[in-house]
Each structure stands twice: as C-alpha cells, then as structure tokens.
Amino acid sequence: xxxxxxxxxxxxxQGFTIDTNSSWLGTTLLPYNIRIRKKLTVxxxxxxxxxxxxxxxxxxxDYLFVTGGLGPTHDDITKEAFRQLLNDELIFDExxxxxxxxxxxxxxxKIPNSNRSQAMLLKTADVLPNKNGTALGMHLLxxxxxxxxxxxxxxxxxxxxxxxxLPNYINKTPTENIITIRTAGIxxxxxxxxxxxxxxxxxxxxxxxxxxxxxxxxxxxxxxDKNENLLKIKDEFFQAMKPYAxxxxxxxxxxxxxxxxxxxxxxxxxxxxxxGGLIGKRLTDIAGSSEYFLGSxxxxxxxxxxxxxxxxxxxxxxxxxxSEETAMEMAKGxxxxxxxxxxxxxxxxxxPGGGTKTKPxxxxxxxxxxxxxxxVKKYNFSYGRNIHREMTTTAALxxxxxxxxxN
Amino acid sequence: xxxxxxxxxxxxxQGFTIDTNSSWLGTTLLPYNIRIRKKLTVxxxxxxxxxxxxxxxxxxxDYLFVTGGLGPTHDDITKEAFRQLLNDELIFDExxxxxxxxxxxxxxxKIPNSNRSQAMLLKTADVLPNKNGTALGMHLLxxxxxxxxxxxxxxxxxxxxxxxxLPNYINKTPTENIITIRTAGIxxxxxxxxxxxxxxxxxxxxxxxxxxxxxxxxxxxxxxDKNENLLKIKDEFFQAMKPYAxxxxxxxxxxxxxxxxxxxxxxxxxxxxxxGGLIGKRLTDIAGSSEYFLGSxxxxxxxxxxxxxxxxxxxxxxxxxxSEETAMEMAKGxxxxxxxxxxxxxxxxxxPGGGTKTKPxxxxxxxxxxxxxxxVKKYNFSYGRNIHREMTTTAALxxxxxxxxxN
Numbered sequence: 001x002x003x004x005x006x007x008x009x010x011x012x013x014q015g016f017t018i019d020t021n022s023s024w025l026g027t028t029l030l031p032y033n034i035r036i037r038k039k040l041t042v043x044x045x046x047x048x049x050x051x052x053x054x055x056x057x058x059x060x061x062d063y064l065f066v067t068g069g070l071g072p073t074h075d076d077i078t079k080e081a082f083r084q085l086l087n088d089e090l091i092f093d094e095x096x097x098x099x100x101x102x103x104x105x106x107x108x109x110k111i112p113n114s115n116r117s118q119a120m121l122l123k124t125a126d127v128l129p130n131k132n133g134t135a136l137g138m139h140l141l142x143x144x145x146x147x148x149x150x151x152x153x154x155x156x157x158x159x160x161x162x163x164x165x166l167p168n169y170i171n172k173t174p175t176e177n178i179i180t181i182r183t184a185g186i187x188x189x190x191x192x193x194x195x196x197x198x199x200x201x202x203x204x205x206x207x208x209x210x211x212x213x214x215x216x217x218x219x220x221x222x223x224x225d226k227n228e229n230l231l232k233i234k235d236e237f238f239q240a241m242k243p244y245a246x247x248x249x250x251x252x253x254x255x256x257x258x259x260x261x262x263x264x265x266x267x268x269x270x271x272x273x274x275x276g277g278l279i280g281k282r283l284t285d286i287a288g289s290s291e292y293f294l295g296s297x298x299x300x301x302x303x304x305x306x307x308x309x310x311x312x313x314x315x316x317x318x319x320x321x322x323s324e325e326t327a328m329e330m331a332k333g334x335x336x337x338x339x340x341x342x343x344x345x346x347x348x349x350x351x352p353g354g355g356t357k358t359k360p361x362x363x364x365x366x367x368x369x370x371x372x373x374x375x376v377k378k379y380n381f382s383y384g385r386n387i388h389r390e391m392t393t394t395a396a397l398x399x400x401x402x403x404x405x406x407n
Numbered sequence: 408x409x410x411x412x413x414x415x416x417x418x419x420x421q422g423f424t425i426d427t428n429s430s431w432l433g434t435t436l437l438p439y440n441i442r443i444r445k446k447l448t449v450x451x452x453x454x455x456x457x458x459x460x461x462x463x464x465x466x467x468x469d470y471l472f473v474t475g476g477l478g479p480t481h482d483d484i485t486k487e488a489f490r491q492l493l494n495d496e497l498i499f500d501e502x503x504x505x506x507x508x509x510x511x512x513x514x515x516x517k518i519p520n521s522n523r524s525q526a527m528l529l530k531t532a533d534v535l536p537n538k539n540g541t542a543l544g545m546h547l548l549x550x551x552x553x554x555x556x557x558x559x560x561x562x563x564x565x566x567x568x569x570x571x572x573l574p575n576y577i578n579k580t581p582t583e584n585i586i587t588i589r590t591a592g593i594x595x596x597x598x599x600x601x602x603x604x605x606x607x608x609x610x611x612x613x614x615x616x617x618x619x620x621x622x623x624x625x626x627x628x629x630x631x632d633k634n635e636n637l638l639k640i641k642d643e644f645f646q647a648m649k650p651y652a653x654x655x656x657x658x659x660x661x662x663x664x665x666x667x668x669x670x671x672x673x674x675x676x677x678x679x680x681x682x683g684g685l686i687g688k689r690l691t692d693i694a695g696s697s698e699y700f701l702g703s704x705x706x707x708x709x710x711x712x713x714x715x716x717x718x719x720x721x722x723x724x725x726x727x728x729x730s731e732e733t734a735m736e737m738a739k740g741x742x743x744x745x746x747x748x749x750x751x752x753x754x755x756x757x758x759p760g761g762g763t764k765t766k767p768x769x770x771x772x773x774x775x776x777x778x779x780x781x782x783v784k785k786y787n788f789s790y791g792r793n794i795h796r797e798m799t800t801t802a803a804l805x806x807x808x809x810x811x812x813x814n
Contacts, residue, residue, distance in 0.1 A: 015433025284705075299702045300691065308702065
C-alpha cells in the first residue's frame with residue numbers, strides 16, 4: 001500500500017516549525033504495510049494546496065494523509081481547498097458547534113466568533129473526533145484513495161491516527177518487520193566484525209543497517225521474507241553484540257540502568273563536573289527514578305570538589321581536577337556522602353576553552369564505584385561542547401550498567 | 408524569488424530521520440528574499456526522483472535545492488537521476504579522486520572502492536566544495552532555474568550553503584525582515600494586552616504573531632513595508648514587554664542570565680529536587696559558564712536535603728519536602744555551602760506518581776536567594792513529567808534573571 005503525506009503551513013516552509021508529523025506517520029504506518037512514497041509541504045495558499053493535492057490524487061495513492069490548516073485563524077483553508085478539489089459542499093454542524101460552546105464555557109471563555117468555522121464540515125466526509133483539540137478531522141474516499149484530513153498539532157494528529165484511523169480505517173493487525181538493537185560503548189566497525197558471519201547467514205531474508213549516533217551505534221534488522229522469525233534472529237544478534245547491546249527500539253540507557261538498579265536493589269548517586277548535571281537529569285527523566293536515584297553533586301569549581309565531595313586538596317594539586325585520581329575520589333566521595341551503593345563521577349574539558357597541551361579539550365575521566373569494584377575510564381571526545389557532554393553522559397551510564405552486570 | 412526543496416532518502420520517508428535541512432534552508436534563505444514555496448521528499452528511487460524533479464522544473468522555480476543521495480553507498484542515485492533528467496554526462500574527476508585517496512590515507516584507511524563514485528560529476532555542473540565531508544556538491548542552471556545538489560548530512564549542507572552558495576550564487580545583501588522577541592514568565596493573553604495599542608499603530612507596515620511554547624511566548628515581528636525601521640519598532644515592543652522580554656531571535660535564558668551574572672560579578676549555585684540536575688545542565692550549556700556557575704546539589708531524597716543542604720529536619724517534617732519553607736531552606740543552604748552570591752532551588756512533583764490531594768502532580772516551589780532578596784514562587788505546571796521539568800527550569804532561570812535586575 002502506498003501513501004502520500006501533505007503537510008500545510010507557511011510556518012513549515014519558512015522553517016519556524018520543524019515537521020515531525022510526517023516522520024511520525026512514517027514509522028507508525030510501516031508495521032501496517034503502508035509505505036509513504038512522497039512527502040510534500042505547501043504553504044497556506046489555496047491554489048498551491050489544490051494543485052498539489054490534485055497531483056497526488058492523479059497518481060492514485062492508496063492513502064493521502066493531510067495535516068494542518070484547520071485552525072480557526074487559518075480561514076479553514078484546507079477544508080476550502082478540498083471542497084473545491086472534490087466539488088463538495090461545506091455544511092454547518094450545529095451539534096458540534098454546541099459542543100464547542102460548552103467546551104469554552106467550561107473554561108469560562110466566550111467562544112471566539114472565528115471558532116464557528118471549526119464546525120463547518122465537508123458534506124461527504126465522515127468525522128474523525130479530536131480528543132485533544134477543537135478541530136475535527138475528516139475522512140473522504142475519492143476513487144480508490146482514502147483521504148484523511150487532520151490538524152497539524154502533533155498531539156491531536158497522533159491521537160486521531162492511533163484511536164480512530166488505525167482501528168476504523170486501516171483495520172489490520174500490525175506486523176513488525178523492523179527491529180533495532182541499541183548498543184553503547186563500541187565503534188561501528190568493531191560492532192560490524194562481531195556480526196559479519198550472522199549477517200551473511202541471514203542476508204537472503206533480512207536487510208541490515210548500522211546507524212551510528214553520538215550516543216551509540218544502532219543496528220536495524222529489516223525482515224524481507226515474511227516467513228522468517230524476526231524475534232529469533234534479533235535474539236541471535238543481541239547475543240553476539242553483548243555486552244554492548246543494551247536494549248531494542250526505543251529503549252534508553254537510563255531506563256535499562258534503572259531496571260538493573262531496581263533488580264539489584266541498588267541506589268545510585270553522581271558527582272559531576274563537566275557534565276554539569278546532565279547525568280542526574282537523564283537518570284531522573286525516568287518516572288519512578290526516586291526509587292534508586294538519591295541525588296547528585298555538580299562540583300564545577302575545585303573548592304566544591306573538596307568541600308562537597310571530600311576530594312583531598314593535595315590530589316587536585318598534584319594531579320589536577322581533570323585526572324584519574326580526582327575522578328576516583330569524586331565517585332567515592334559522592335557514594336560516601338549520600339550512602340549510595342553506586343557512585344559515578346565525571347571530570348573533563350568540554351571546551352571550547354580550558355584545554356592544554358597535555359590535557360586537551362575533549363579529555364574526560366569517568367569513575368564508577370560499586371560495592372565490589374571501582375574503576376576510572378579515560379576518553380577523548382573532541383566533537384564540541386554539547387556533544388562532549390552528551391557522549392560523556394552516555395559513556396557514564398553505560399559504564400555503570402556494565403559495572404552492575406559484572407558485580 | 409521562489410524556491411523548491413527536494414530531499415531524498417528512504418530514511419526520511421520511513422521516519423527514521425527527521426528532515427531538519429529544509430527548515431534550516433527556510434529560515435536561512437528568508438533574509439535573501441528567497442521564499443520556499445514547496446518542500447518535497449522522495450525515497451531512493453530513480454524514477455520518483457526524476458519525475459518529481461521534472462515537475463519542479465516545469466513549474467519554473469528560481470531555485471531548486473536538492474539534498475541527499477550523494478553517499479558512496481547510495482549508488483549516487485541523485486547524480487544519475489539528474490544526468491538522465493538533464494540529458495547530461497557523468498565524468499570522472501581524477502584530481503578530486505586523488506584528493507579523496509589522500510584524505511583516507513591521512514586516516515590510515517585504504518579508500519573503499521565505493522568512494523570512486525564520489526569523484527563522478529555532472530559535466531555541465533560547477534562544483535561546490537565540501538569542507539566537512541567527501542561528497543561534492545554541484546550547481547547547474549536549467550533554463551532559468553538554479554539547481555543546487557548537496558549532501559544530506561546537515562553539517563555538510565549548511566557549510567556549503569553559507570560559504571559557497573550564498574556568496575557565489577545568491578550574492579545579495581541579506582535584509583532581515585523578521586525579528587522575534589523572546590519572553591518568559593507571562594501568558595500569551597497577558598502579553599497581548601501589553602502591546603495591543605502598538606500592534607494597531609503598526610498594523611499597516613508589519614505583521615505580528617504570538618508563538619506560545621512551554622518555555623515562554625515568542626513574539627514575531629515581520630516587516631512588510633521595506634521603508635520601515637525594523638529595529639526601532641522591535642525596541643518599542645521590547646520596552647512594552649519588559650520585564651518579561653529577555654532577548655531576541657536565538658537568545659536563550661541561560662545565556663542572558665549568564666551575561667547578567669558576569670556584569671554584576673555574581674556567582675550562582677543551584678539546589679535541585681524535581682528538576683534532577685536540569686538547571687545546572689542548562690546553565691553549563693553556555694561555554695565559559697565556569698566563570699559564574701559554582702555547582703549544584705541535586706537532593707532527590709529527604710536525607711540528602713538535610714545532609715547536603717542543611718535543610719532542618721523539622722522543616723521537612725512540619726511542611727513537607729515540597730513546600731515553600733523547604734524551597735527557601737534549599738536555596739539558602741546551597742548558597743551557604745558553596746558561598747555563591749545567588750542560590751536557586753526547586754522542589755516539586757513532576758509525576759506521574761507522588762501526588763496527593765493537597766499537593767497534586769505539577770505543584771512546584773522555586774526559591775531564589777540573592778545578596779539583597781529572597782523569595783519563593785509557587786507554580787502548578789501539570790503537563791506531564793518532562794514538560795514539568797522543562798517549565799520549572801525555565802521559570803527558575805527567569806526568576807533568577809528578574810531577581811538580579813531588581814537587585
């Protein structure tokens with residue numbers, strides 16, 4: 001099944017809003033065997049919408065997903081365009097208008113006159129309810145193309161697709177043909193070596209792709225032959241990628257680490273320098289993290305490394321703030337101060353300033369102390385300040401994960 | 408001047424990669440009076456590329472920007488498509504191939520055979536050098552349409568536009584017609600009240616838009632009449648939006664706060680609970696923040712609020728960890744411990760769990776203590792865990808900014 005996506009809005013063309021709707025539709029529709037062949041964005045211009053929609057209908061796609069241009073301030077240009085294109089009629093839905101009035105009354109707001117247009121609907125359309133907003137969606141069938149007209153607000157569009165379009169119009173059991181294994185702490189080329197044999201073995205029925213990010217390398221498995229068992233093959237690759245593989249699809253390191261902490265009944269605390277609080281932030285992105293995350297100390301200045309984390313002054317004076325020894329003392333210090341089972345630390349030079357010949361920008365030491373082990377790892381991530389901090393955080397979370405596995 | 412953007416790649420259609428190139432092009436070209444009228448994405452499919460590019464050329468745009476499909480693994484499908492479409496010829500650039508070999512040698516890698524294709528160029532094209540990668544760009548003139556073919560990697564594409572296309576092919580002085588004022592700490596409707604009179608006064612020569620985000624409301628000023636003075640009008644609106652207006656265009660609160668701290672020779676430290684380190688992270692996003700940021704303590708557990716921040720036990724027992732009193736003690740505590748001039752604190756319930764009838768999910772207290780003032784503000788941001796944390800962080804940075812202004 002082929003689909004086209006038409007997104008409407010000057011904001012999208014001028015670049016003030018980044019279109020995330022069409023990529024969300026891409027990944028969401030894939031398991032339903034609906035492939036987007038074409039994505040198109042036009043402005044709030046009646047003729048442009050009509051002519052581009054006409055082209056898409058001429059090309060006989062199975063589905064056309066339209067988003068945007070349904071707000072009360074946009075003069076409902078999307079509806080008017082499809083009215084003209086399909087030679088349809090706009091009718092006023094008294095019943096829905098009363099709901100709208102009620103909706104505004106509950107918020108003690110007088111309904112703006114402009115919202116009247118939101119109760120105008122194409123006569124031949126069936127309505128797609130909008131749980132999260134005031135603009136209704138519409139479904140139309142033109143020749144063999146199903147047209148879905150939806151609001152551009154991502155939360156409203158997604159709810160409409162998940163709760164109305166997929167169950168009522170697509171009505172198929174989704175088949176996942178794609179699974180992504182997430183890894184951390186290994187380079188693409190080394191990861192590839194570990195699975196070369198497996199990739200050759202399964203090359204007829206699957207397609208594979210390595211997707212390197214700053215946060216780790218993902219490995220995508222795409223089933224081509226529907227008779228093959230995707231999960232079984234995923235397990236084989238996952239096994240071969242251990243201990244670097246930590247999860248699949250949308251799993252995050254902080255989630256996986258959180259589960260390991262809970263399973264081992266461990267608590268954790270962090271002592272951060274160059275990461276400035278980002279490790280704590282990522283650990284607490286996870287709901288329920290107060291179960292295992294006690295807290296963190298960001299000691300940006302040397303004084304605070306001593307006063308808050310008990311790093312001995314002479315360690316800093318002898319080895320420097322960015323050193324293996326200081327990283328170790330910071331991890332021990334925060335572990336002792338907070339009585340956590342595991343202490344993590346980072347100290348490094350994120351740049352752009354602060355580098356020297358022996359300690360260049362990018363250098364970072366990451367310390368981890370568990371009840372059984374303690375270690376410091378040295379890295380050089382020289383990719384600019386923000387990526388340095390992201391990579392350091394990811395490495396720290398991954399080292400903590402591996403330390404618990406080895407415990 | 409009208410432009411179209413054609414982005415190429417299965418990854419974009421399937422949604423595994425979000426297209427940020429076209430929005431970057433949108434905002435970058437706007438000051439050059441080049442308006443993108445149409446954005447189009449197709450997959451790595453020769454026929455699709457040819458037929459869609461043909462449509463665009465038929466429509467006689469002034470510019471066509473093409474990105475993607477130039478990598479060595481993509482079989483150079485973009486070049487082949489334009490070769491067929493323009494009835495051109497692909498020629499091998501010996502000189503560039505030698506540069507490529509040298510590039511790989513420097514990295515002690517044998518050049519993969521596939522990279523040979525990257526030295527194939529369209530005969531009628533002039534070359535756009537690529538400082539950040541191995542795929543060259545190309546410029547072609549077809550009838551009156553300038554075609555720019557560029558790599559899909561954002562860093563490579565942006566460099567090519569900024570350093571080659573704008574100076575050599577567009578060759579105009581950019582005129583900014585759009586300026587955005589950033590505000591924080593005020594709702595859209597209240598901000599609107601403050602500038603109703605000004606908006607009416609300038610409604611003939613300017614267009615205005617309110618853009619609400621979780622992080623604050625932006626106000627966009629779009630000059631329609633070229634004879635008007637954009638900066639003067641911006642200043643008038645900025646003045647009317649004080650003290651909520653904190654910057655323009657891409658200014659961030661953490662930058663503006665950082666400058667205020669430097670100008671006042673102040674240092675800052677944070678005591679975080681529900682924000683988990685995010686305030687420290689955002690403050691240290693700014694290069695050079697070690698000038699004023701001393702450090703932060705994230706005390707997620709009550710024990711750490713007492714042991715690390717000296718919050719008296721009976722304050723927590725009497726008023727609770729999420730209370731005005733605890734927020735105040737946390738801000739004072741971190742200020743004393745770190746000897747910073749300014750202490751900020753947050754304590755709240757980000758959810759999804761942890762709420763009670765009297766202290767619901769979303770409740771948060773933000774404390775700020777300066778040499779002259781101390782205050783705690785109470786908010787209820789009930790929009791889900793991550794947005795709660797972002798909004799709390801933004802509010803805290805903004806309160807600190809206002810506290811310094813009042814100092």
